[in-house]
């Protein structure tokens with residue numbers, strides 16, 4: 397008995413010694429430079445209403461890899477192509493996770509979608525499902541007819557409004573929402589006004605509110621995420637908004653799932669026809685690596701519809717903001733369209749290799765207005781080292797895509813909108829060129845690249861091909877505001893009012 401006590405005391409003493417030795421022998425970590433943090437808030441006081449711009453200015457003082465504290469948590473900011481490459485390529489496996497923020501919990505079904513899922517088996521499975529069931533090239537080609545029908549609806553709708561002032565943003569959002577809803581769930585499940593049709597559960601206005609709110613709340617700096625003891629108070633009211641949004645989302649997606657389930661049961665020889673059907677089929681598969689839950693399915697439907705709506709519509713909106721400031725670019729685009737397509741037909745997806753100038757306009761729009769100005773946060777799952785600096789496990793990382801596109805080492809006259817810089821060179825936008833990352837790069841890069849580009853290209857080209865555009869009243873090109881509203885995606889603060897007139901043969905509209 398006495399001997400065992402001696403052993404325990406000796407053991408504890410040894411453990412204490414090892415702990416003390418570790419404490420004092422721990423080599424001092426070399427952390428990246430950054431502003432000195434305040435107690436409690438860290439550096440949160442340095443973020444303005446446009447965090448990408450605040451961080452861009454800070455990077456000019458502290459360098460292209462800086463370490464800040466948001467509350468008590470370390471946050472790494474990568475602001476140059478070299479540092480973006482370190483995070484998204486060289487050390488991609490370490491940084492491919494997401495931090496556990498309130499948005500992932502309340503509006504992405506407790507991280508069970510793809511966008512907010514941490515790196516691992518669940519994320520891999522969700523990505524595979526989306527890539528196989530909707531986003532693979534064969535599937536996308538077979539669904540081209542939906543994109544063509546919806547594009548024609550948009551054009552006819554605009555034609556009917558010829559000569560009257562419109563907000564292009566409203567029409568673009570409706571068009572992308574209808575298109576992606578049909579691609580993912582066959583029907584739109586929405587109407588212009590609430591009506592009595594049982595298959596209509598939500599108005600477009602409501603659905604658009606859901607996506608706008610989702611993108612804003614997914615990008616906000618929520619104090620409770622960074623100063624955990626404050627999360628109880630929800631001082632900014634964001635968590636309250638997230639919960640309300642989560643409830644609305646669940647009502648809608650549950651309805652969509654139940655409706656698909658009912659059709660599977662009642663229709664004899666039911667043939668799965670969309671991504672929702674495919675997921676329901678997989679949910680019954682006992683051999684699936686990880687069970688596909690209702691939450692996961694709702695999260696994935698949302699990822700696809702949200703990912704395909706706001707992104708494409710807002711890219712086109714930014715392009716038009718820029719073009720109406722420079723009518724000579726519109727003239728050049730018309731010239732290319734008239735020469736290549738002619739005035740007797742619309743532009744099709746297969747025409748795109750013949751339209752390098754329109755492509756250059758789109759790339760230049762992505763450079764100056766990357767939709768995700770700060771790429772959604774990545775998160776380190778191990779300690780690592782970048783260019784001599786120690787980065788602790790559990791660090792949140794933002795790559796500042798807005799800074800990359802303005803880096804003077806890579807871009808001449810970086811602040812100016814000059815599509816010609818993309819002519820006769822093949823600058824990649826799919827993640828190989830780290831000075832231009834509209835779709836990010838590495839494991840987390842956007843899985844919707846092909847679909848997004850198909851919609852952006854044909855819509856941009858046909859809006860330019862089909863209409864002459866001008867500003868309303870006495871608004872001058874120089875009056876167009878390029879101010880932004882920040883969220884997970886960045887929008888123009890003041891959408892412009894436009895008037896259009898048809899420029900093709902009238903029977904085409």
Ligand code: HEM
Pocket residue numbers: 510511512523699700701703704705707708711767768771772773833834835836837839840841842843844845847848849852
């Ligand atoms: C112009 C169109 C689009 C742009 C500019 C865009 C941009 C991006 C960016 C920057 C990311 C973040 C990658 C990262 O975290 O590093 C992303 C992720 C994502 N995008 Fe897109 N996107 C577009 C269209 C689409 C479409 C059409 C879909 C689906 C139908 C989609 C679905 C997603 C999803 C699910 C993710 C999360 C991926 C993950 O976390 O693994 N996107 N997108």
